[in-house]
Amino acid sequence: MMDSKLGFLKPSPPIDLQIDIDHHYSSKTYNCGSAVTGNLLFTPRKDTPFESIRVSLLGTATVTRDDIEFAKTTTHHFLRTDMPVPASAYPESKIFQAGHAYSIPFHFIIPYHLTVNACTHKVDSHDVRNAHSRLPPSMDDCERQHTGPRTTVIEYGIYTAIDVQCGGRNKEPKLIGKKHVINVLPYFPEDPPLNIPQMSLEYAVEKTKRIRKNIFSSPDGRITAVALQPKAISIGPDGYGSSESAILIDLAFEPRSPDIQPVSVSSISASLHMQTWSRQAPSIAFPNLGLLRDAYTDYITLYSRKEIQASWMSSPKETRADGESSSTISYSSSIRVPFKLPASKKVFLPTFHTCLVSRTYKIQLCLAIGNTKLRFMVPLQVSMENGKPYLNGYGEDCSLGSATASMDMSRRESYLVQELWPLVSRGSENDVLPGYLD
Structure with a gap:
């Protein structure tokens, strides 16, 4: 009717x-x-x-x-x-x-x-x-x-x-x-990187884990990984086509003793999360930086178990103020994770925020190191210049x-x-x- x-x-x-x-x-x-x-x-x-x-x-x-x-x-x-x-x-x-x-x-x-x-x-x-x-x-x-x-x-x-x-x-x-x-x-011009709050529910860009040969052995050391926010992806004026970006992951391995070699980095998986936030009351803040969990999320796999290698560089461990060192050596490495939006299959909207509706993006990474895995949630901005x-x-x-x-x-x-x-x-x-x- x-x-x-x-x-x-x-x-x-x-x-x-x-x-x-x-x-x-x-x-x-x-x-x-x-x-x-x-x-x-x-x-x-x-x-x-x-x-x-x-x-x-x-x-x-x-x-x-x-x-x-x-x-x-x-x-x-x-x-x-x-x-x-x-x-x-x-x-x-x-x-x-x-x-x-x-x-x-x-x-x-x-x-x-x-x-x-x-x-x-x-x-x-x-x-x-x-x-x-x-x-x-x-x-x-x-x-x-x-x-x-x-x-x-x-x-x-x-x-x-x-x-x-x-x-x-x-x-x-x-x-x-x-x-x-x-x-x-x-x-939508590119905005500065997000200032991620310490208690963020959406993002995790730093991980620290102890490395063991098995669950019964003592730790061989500790690995710390920090994922840097990538440069914004720029889409074409018709919504199709996109530029390429990359996530840089900085790794640091602190062995328990100098004779322990750094663990191997074997593979990485990545998926794109597209989040649409909507409310029936005005949003006073950015929803992805708060405590809300009511986003509609769609997923696209960028690649699965992509083989990678990390080249470790050794360096002397800094000495503590009392003149002693907890370890005589440490290792560092960096991994570059390039990616591009599958714009030929979907039309991607720019990242935006309105009074009622927002669209945000994040990339989930799973890094396989030794017999453990490190998982990250890294914010991604989609712009159109x-x-x-x-x-x-x-x-x-x-x-x-x-x-x-x-x-x-x-x-x-x-x-x-x-x-x-x-x-x-x-x-x-x-x-x-x-x-x-x-």
Whole structure:
């Protein structure tokens, strides 16, 4: 049964709207600075009085959770850009004539940054606020095999709405609307390495173990391994293709006695973990650095039991302050673990954080040393660099968003129609997000 509130879903409306985007195709990807131009086309079936016409670029994030009796959905409208429709685009009589073909052009620019009103809730740090002010990538395209739960959607689209008078001027106007979803992949520059907390539940980059020949023998020594965070993987502007990166593992072996040789490093396994975090309340911190364990995780094996060799270098052990040494010699080595994303099989989204949804990556490593194994969880950032800054027609840098996207938020929301784009009115407190439906 169709929702009676959505007038544009009722059968046989007086106007059948079509959104025609120039040079568009289903798999096309729009980046920051990309122009989205086209026309709103319609031919009324009968003479139709109308009140107003709206054409907007809208970005929304939606999280749905199944409750005991019903599904609960929270929606955040993080981007809304309204295009003023000039009076010359429609008849002065405010009546669309039957059989007459109308064409209303539109022109939008995908902004580089969201406005400050996109995130107004409390956060732990400026870094979180800055991350929430970036445009997130689209996350609702099964054809492109995005990884992520089907209950989490990030969608961009061109939305149009016409308030028409049905049954006379004294009748309340009804809304006729249409949307055309587009795929947006914004730029994400490489950020500094994560400052991993000591009690992290997600990451483990340092391991220390005692080495024994068997479980009954005394230890031959102690090995310490530290995995360094790799350089970010950079993906292409269409989401396909990626650069190569590598994880460097520093090893240190302290034998119990000088005659004990360092253990052999035989193999390493690696798998990529893709985590999608989503909540129905605003995130005040980065979810992967907290105590949350509710991420939807997908896995891809990078390689299994890859044979490697480590070249050990000996060095004298540092002497303690009392002039004695616990061991006369120690060994050190480094292992480089190169990897690349299988971008030919899946579309990988950049690492991002929004008020409701986050996407993070980590690599699980299993290093076989002697008869023991060391396991690591190393954070990985996926970025997408901008080749050159976008300049508008006046030669101005649009890196903080286009002039259209920077329109006053309160003025833009005055055009809002609850049936098509419902938003919750904002209170005076600072602990709730703008544009939420609970």
